[in-house]
Amino acid sequence: MTSESAKKSPMTILKNIHAEYLEPILQHHRHSVNNLLQILREAQEHYGYIHADAIDHLSVALSVPRAKIEGVAGFYSFIYLQPRGEYRVLFSDNITDRMLGNQGLLTSLCSQLWVEPGKISEDGLVSIATTSCTGLCDQGPAMLVNNIAVNRLTQERINAIAELIRERVPLAAWPADFFAIEDNIRRKDILLSTELTPGAALSAALQRSIEATLHEIKTSKLRGRGGAGFSTGMKWELCRNAPGDHYVVCNADEGEPGTFKDRVLLNSYADKVFEGMTVCARVIGARKGFLYLRGEYRYLFDHLQAVLSRRRQQNLLGQGILGCADFDFDIDIHLGAGAYVCGEESALIESLEGKRGTPRNRPPFPVTNGYLDQPTVVNNVETFAAASLIALNGGDWYAAIGTSVSSGTKLLSVSGDCAHPGIYEYPFGTSVAQVLADCGASDTQAVQISGASGVCVAAQEFGRCIGFEDLPTAGAFMVFDHSRDMFEVARNFVHFFAHESCGFCTPCRVGTSLLSNMMDKFSHGHGSPYDFAEIENLNGLLQSMSHCGLGHSACNPVLDTIAKFRPAYDQRMVHQGYVPAFDLDRALSQARQMTGRDDTGAHLERDHESK
Amino acid sequence: MSQNNNQPASFELDGKTIPFQAGQTIIQAAMAAGVYIPHLCFNPEFKPHGSCKLCTVKANGRQTASCTQQAQAGMVVESDTKELNDERRALLQMLFVEGNHFCPSCEKSGNCQLQATAYEMDMMSPHFDHFFPDRPVDASHAEYLLDFNRCILCSLCVRASRDVDGKNVFALSGRGIKTHLIVNARSGHLADTDFSGADKAAQVCPVGVILKKRVGFAVPIGERSFDQQPISATPHPMKQEG
Ligand SMILES: Cc1cc2nc3c(=O)[nH]c(=O)nc-3n(C[C@H](O)[C@H](O)[C@H](O)COP(=O)(O)O)c2cc1C
Ligand code: SF4
Ligand code: SF4
Ligand code: FES
Numbered sequence: 110m111t112s113e114s115a116k117k118s119p120m121t122i123l124k125n126i127h128a129e130y131l132e133p134i135l136q137h138h139r140h141s142v143n144n145l146l147q148i149l150r151e152a153q154e155h156y157g158y159i160h161a162d163a164i165d166h167l168s169v170a171l172s173v174p175r176a177k178i179e180g181v182a183g184f185y186s187f188i189y190l191q192p193r194g195e196y197r198v199l200f201s202d203n204i205t206d207r208m209l210g211n212q213g214l215l216t217s218l219c220s221q222l223w224v225e226p227g228k229i230s231e232d233g234l235v236s237i238a239t240t241s242c243t244g245l246c247d248q249g250p251a252m253l254v255n256n257i258a259v260n261r262l263t264q265e266r267i268n269a270i271a272e273l274i275r276e277r278v279p280l281a282a283w284p285a286d287f288f289a290i291e292d293n294i295r296r297k298d299i300l301l302s303t304e305l306t307p308g309a310a311l312s313a314a315l316q317r318s319i320e321a322t323l324h325e326i327k328t329s330k331l332r333g334r335g336g337a338g339f340s341t342g343m344k345w346e347l348c349r350n351a352p353g354d355h356y357v358v359c360n361a362d363e364g365e366p367g368t369f370k371d372r373v374l375l376n377s378y379a380d381k382v383f384e385g386m387t388v389c390a391r392v393i394g395a396r397k398g399f400l401y402l403r404g405e406y407r408y409l410f411d412h413l414q415a416v417l418s419r420r421r422q423q424n425l426l427g428q429g430i431l432g433c434a435d436f437d438f439d440i441d442i443h444l445g446a447g448a449y450v451c452g453e454e455s456a457l458i459e460s461l462e463g464k465r466g467t468p469r470n471r472p473p474f475p476v477t478n479g480y481l482d483q484p485t486v487v488n489n490v491e492t493f494a495a496a497s498l499i500a501l502n503g504g505d506w507y508a509a510i511g512t513s514v515s516s517g518t519k520l521l522s523v524s525g526d527c528a529h530p531g532i533y534e535y536p537f538g539t540s541v542a543q544v545l546a547d548c549g550a551s552d553t554q555a556v557q558i559s560g561a562s563g564v565c566v567a568a569q570e571f572g573r574c575i576g577f578e579d580l581p582t583a584g585a586f587m588v589f590d591h592s593r594d595m596f597e598v599a600r601n602f603v604h605f606f607a608h609e610s611c612g613f614c615t616p617c618r619v620g621t622s623l624l625s626n627m628m629d630k631f632s633h634g635h636g637s638p639y640d641f642a643e644i645e646n647l648n649g650l651l652q653s654m655s656h657c658g659l660g661h662s663a664c665n666p667v668l669d670t671i672a673k674f675r676p677a678y679d680q681r682m683v684h685q686g687y688v689p690a691f692d693l694d695r696a697l698s699q700a701r702q703m704t705g706r707d708d709t710g711a712h713l714e715r716d717h718e719s720k
Numbered sequence: 721m722s723q724n725n726n727q728p729a730s731f732e733l734d735g736k737t738i739p740f741q742a743g744q745t746i747i748q749a750a751m752a753a754g755v756y757i758p759h760l761c762f763n764p765e766f767k768p769h770g771s772c773k774l775c776t777v778k779a780n781g782r783q784t785a786s787c788t789q790q791a792q793a794g795m796v797v798e799s800d801t802k803e804l805n806d807e808r809r810a811l812l813q814m815l816f817v818e819g820n821h822f823c824p825s826c827e828k829s830g831n832c833q834l835q836a837t838a839y840e841m842d843m844m845s846p847h848f849d850h851f852f853p854d855r856p857v858d859a860s861h862a863e864y865l866l867d868f869n870r871c872i873l874c875s876l877c878v879r880a881s882r883d884v885d886g887k888n889v890f891a892l893s894g895r896g897i898k899t900h901l902i903v904n905a906r907s908g909h910l911a912d913t914d915f916s917g918a919d920k921a922a923q924v925c926p927v928g929v930i931l932k933k934r935v936g937f938a939v940p941i942g943e944r945s946f947d948q949q950p951i952s953a954t955p956h957p958m959k960q961e962g
Pocket of ligand 1: 332333334335336337338339360361362363364365449450451452453454455487488489490492657658659
């Protein structure tokens, strides 16, 4: 031992361990605090979690207070400040995963690996918990292991996974078919069937003037595919006219439960998406773009980077694109880390800036004050893909498809009770009944359109049509047959909102938790008509007082199911008068667990059966 | 815009004409005119945050936070209505059940904006079920106590420490109902930060989280700020505290 190293305290040695992997990450991100979330994510990929020493190192290297780093880390579900095990297993817990039996599989894996749900095993080997919808509803139940998606879980696959984890087999050596995510494209229309030679749409755009390209987008009447349906041409024009450094952002957060069409576009149609972004850059005068990819789609990251570097080689990105001396543009990919609210465009921008994903006060809107307070276009993946086709074939061609209010086509992510779940592309104006027939659904009780924040349509409404004039949708189409309990569907969604509320504003932070407690109260058999009135009041409050769309729509699933599937609630209303939520017998469950008793003597007398 | 130069721009608030300067938000203009709009996370000395939503008004028929909504000439604003006050009361009730607020034993009683606003809004009960969160107290600092049980996550201390003291002693972490205040120390203790009683951040908490030790209950009941006049008659409650 040299006298040099002998002087080192255990503390400095430990710090050096972290410096070793942090320094290259910091260099790669140019020591920019705007990349804090990306730095944390990569640091965690190296070390499994963010060690307190790593925070100290980052705090010095980035000159930011450690409380800020902890504040950012603490916001995202997939960033850990404590060890979470060598294998971090998260079961996707959307209602569709539940319908496919994820809960039994979770229990089985937990018991095989001797670990309680939500906890880490005593030997630090594994933790098992749940996470919000991972966008694999067409091939669930699904899970993430160390942030990489595994699909089609069966008891057999779970047994194999338990064995692989026990044997400490590295993820890279697990059977490849565990990670074989399928596209499941069932119906193609213009977007999925048009062949686009990389660069063709861009060349078409460059042959026109910038104004003419913008004109084509406006003529197409393309509206945003992320849910809100704002006119894309108008958005680009507002941004173009705003002074500053312009940015293009592609929203691939796709967190709405039951939505997975962006996953497929990015997997198999990435050129269309990037080409649409590049056309947008040309129109608004942007030199820089971002793809904000949800953390659940980490497995697409390398593939997308490869597409980007190929496009750079093809001179479709970088300097002087396609020989245009005044056209420089490139795209970076930022990964999210488990926060649905980051799909909201201003929260997304905060997250891109390396901050907590809290929605901003609007106005001003991103078109004038977006990334780094500069004019920014944020569009959905599908919107950009459609824009590439419009640049190629013109606005009139596009506007002729669909309906007069909703031009073009829409990708639907169909899942739930049907024979052929997957991606269906339809012209707008297609009826729910048509989709149900095509996907092989029978005995259908309800369809949840546009995810948890969307609408639940019952059988008598199946004649309604997909489109901004009737049923606007971000793409989710979850089918429920008559064997399903619509109360449980709503309860699952309400828990989702409570888990995903960013916590910024009072009505949503507290209201979504109150609502999920109320649904649990029903579930435990303590609901009464009084609680209906409470839910209505809460809904009014969330709708009028919330800061962003998450709070505004958090009551939708409950209100819809109360209105359309009242018997599912009545069944649980043993009481007509008010019943308190507190249940003495349930409160004793901890004592029962500690004493290992569950006999009748360990229960209070009950006037109802609690589940 | 062609504005009559002699006449300042104005909007209408509950039937009163409120003049404003360009860039002022509704609540800023209202306060300057001596009109009270309930608020908690807003403090005239800091950049508006817009999180508590107590200050929500109806501006031209649309509900919006008056602390962040810029005033516009001719705007018609409703604030003191039964509908809005009912909703504000519900928000206050939410804040009460979310934390642990035992007013009778709290040093801030009588000087607390949450309590005073609840009186103002005729809140008679917490209405919702209590969450009873587990929020340990930080008594590490020699001069100051942090009782997180009462934190309403208004971020005023965060803003004061960052923007005025240049220190970043406080930050918010967690998400959703698990959002919580943290301090800038590896130990998580206030004693290990560069916090000082002279900081602006030591003065801004609208509730009873950041408390100077050994001075509690010095002012007898009946003489505390909001015993003397309701919060609505105290336009800048911050400045009242010693
Ligand atoms: C809570 C919340 C989550 C959202 N999630 C997404 C999302 O995952 N993907 C998306 O494209 N838009 C999402 N949006 C809508 C975006 O805010 C924004 O409107 C959209 O990205 C704009 O793109 P578009 O005009 O192409 O639809 C979300 C909105 C809210 C309020
Ligand atoms: S509505 Fe919910 S998600 Fe949106 S800002 Fe408020 S707390 Fe955050
Ligand atoms: S400690 Fe006080 S000032 Fe700071 S966030 Fe909590 S309530 Fe607001
Ligand atoms: S005072 Fe306006 S939102 Fe809190």
